[in-house]
Amino acid sequence: MNFFRLTRRDRTIGALAPSSVATALVVLSVGAGTPARAQTLDDADFMKFRVLCAGVVYTREQWTDYWEGTLKRANGNIGTLTTTSATYMTAYGVTDRLNIIASLPYVSTRASQGVLEGQSGHQDVTVGLKYRAFNTPLTTSGMLQGIVAISGTVPTTDYTPDFYPMSIGSSSERATGRGLLSFQGRNGLFVNGSMAYTRRGNVTLDRVSYYTNNQLYLTNEVQMPDVTESALTLGYQGHGLFAPLSLVQQRTLGGGDIRRQDMPFVSNRMNFTRLDAHVRYAVPRSRGVLLMLGGSQVLTGRNVGQATRVTAGLLLAGKL
Amino acid sequence: MQMSMTDRAMRGMRVFAIGVLSAAVLSCDKAITQTEDLLPLTASSTDATAGAWKMIVLTSATQVAVPAPTAVSSDAYKAELAAIKAAQNALTPAQSERINYWAGGGVLRWNQIVRGLVARYNLPPAPRDDGSYVFPDANNPFGDPAFPFANPPYAARAYSYIAVAQYEALKAAWAYKYQYNRRSPARADAEIRQLVPISDLPSYPSEEAVLAGVTVAMMQTLFPAAVEEVTKRGADQREAALLSGKATSSDLAAGLALGRSVATLVLARMTADGTGNAIGNAAQWKALADSASARGETPWLSLETPARPPMLPNFGAVLAWSATPAELAAARPPAPFATASAQMKAEVAEVRSTVENLSTAQRAIAQKWNDGAGTYTPPGHWNDIAADHIRDANMSEVRAARAFALVNMAMHDASVACWEAKYKYFNPRPSQLDPAIRTDIGLPNFPAYPSGHSTFSAAAADVLGYLFPASSSEFHAMAAEAGLSRLYGGIHYMNDITEGKTHGSRIAAFTLRRAQADGAP
Structure with missing residues (x-):
């Protein structure tokens, strides 16, 4: 697969994506006020050859408490921050073991208290490839799959990254590599483990200085620390159902904390551990209608909101 | 599995697109420059007459006595020169780095450092669980809240006192330099290397040590929690002067003592300037609202939750520099227009229509000049602008100090005058008169009229235009944009901006009156 022959600068991702490891693609969700990830992409599921799946996933995420650095607090000038998003997504089976996947969310933010203006707009487009490197019977009881994925993300509009927590995103260009190992039991139960590394490009602000990480920067350019995400998933697949339960952990490899009574900043060290659950259901005799329902809860975090999220999606799949 | 040619082509294109996308992100160089790069300072003039320029706080340039240096023929002085040579031969990479850093100019470097401290301490106290606020305590600077809350008036005052103290100390240093005329070590001894450009400016007392002494002493009072860090910076600056061949240890000792003594005199003025009473008390805050109501006006209200006391309501009574x-x-x-008037309704409607139809360019302008909590404030922004021009003009340390002193005195006076007017009129913010107005930047917690940004910016632009006439129109265009940014942010009416701008110019005139008569050519 020559497209995995990474350039010299891609070593980090290359190291995470050896052919012996498997992967799925996700749209990485970074911190508070960011949109839904494209739920159906973070898995070991593949569109068959020439099958196109497309649809919209709606997400509503809310938090009242957030972590100012490591201090958990509420803020009367925010109240509850609500982020809603509608993500257009599509996946296509180039072959049975190679999928191309794309997504683009439209995001809106709103604070229930205070005077800060909510923001809305199309956020970042992600295009990625997901490849099943191997699929071998492990014991008599199941199969072991290895999947690798790479993706690139770029902002599609000039929304501001300098108005957290109201900003709809970081406006950073990103490249993600992911490896996923999945054990699929014959009884329909599966367990996945995945690791992703996202390299983030610098962000440009409309101002000439900013203070973060204990220093004044006399530039409009913000260095964005890279991000890792690891996930452990248990789930069931069968009878038209796909139902994973995941524990997801995001770590930002640098960045400063929100200072006492300060606003969040785009390059903050945004970490969290989150529990995700969702169900995807293929409606019988519908010729490819998929329904998706889900939710997630941030359990612990740093420089992010303790967000509760609900997700609903409608996807259509069919052979071209 | 058979793929058609079209399929293959499509697939190839997609793979290529992803590859390009990923490579574009991965190949970007993430390194950024944290501070303004400063080339080693080569002053276009040594400003030999600066010891005769008019003083501001001190009665004369020689009010603080500096004893005559030991003779250059003495064994003590020869030992000092030998010590420099020995140190230069054992230079570490870290020392070289510090020499290069300080070679950019002490006044410019300290100005950057002060801007950093203002940004660090420009955070309002967090509310307590019972909804009350605790004010920062100078005797507990590391507490929560930290001291100080370096808001715009506090910052304008701090920038001005540090700049004036440096300017006074350097004029005093210049007087003694040309009185004693001791050559710099690199000029006195050919074996001492010049690791930075060294002019024929006499080296006793050392201007680097004067700056370190005066600035560290001012910061001990203004930013007490940062004292350890700035003391280290001061020591670095003095060490760099010695290692680079600019000053001997006795040049440095005399400079340090002079700088500290000048700071004591300037601090005596600062600590008695009335800032200690600027916060006021609950009875005074209520009286401000009652007074506005009695005039038939809608009084300003804090729109924060929980409601926060107004920022420094008595700052308008603080001692100004030049008026x-x-x-x-x-x-x-x-x-301002009466809150119930038709003009005011039109003003409110203008703000609402502006924020509801905000263009990307307007939002960028609002953010460019926001300079809100957690930043170096609007006076810091104008120091940033001034620093670029001072750097490009290759000013001597004493002339650079004059430029910063003039700009910052004007902004402090603008701040005093603006705060006096704000609390005299106690005029509500747009979002108070029309709750549908949502802001694109943080809403300041003090009355609207007149706009502080407009006042600060007009005052700074007038003084910078005087100092750098070739860029005057550029400064005034920036000031106009800074004013308008507050309308775009949804936090000021147009009248706040137009009146603030003319007010700022009237205040700057007092500083210009001083500048035109201070004896600096």
């Missing part, structure tokens, strides 16, 4: 209280009162802008 008497009577002069400031005479320059005060006229009353």
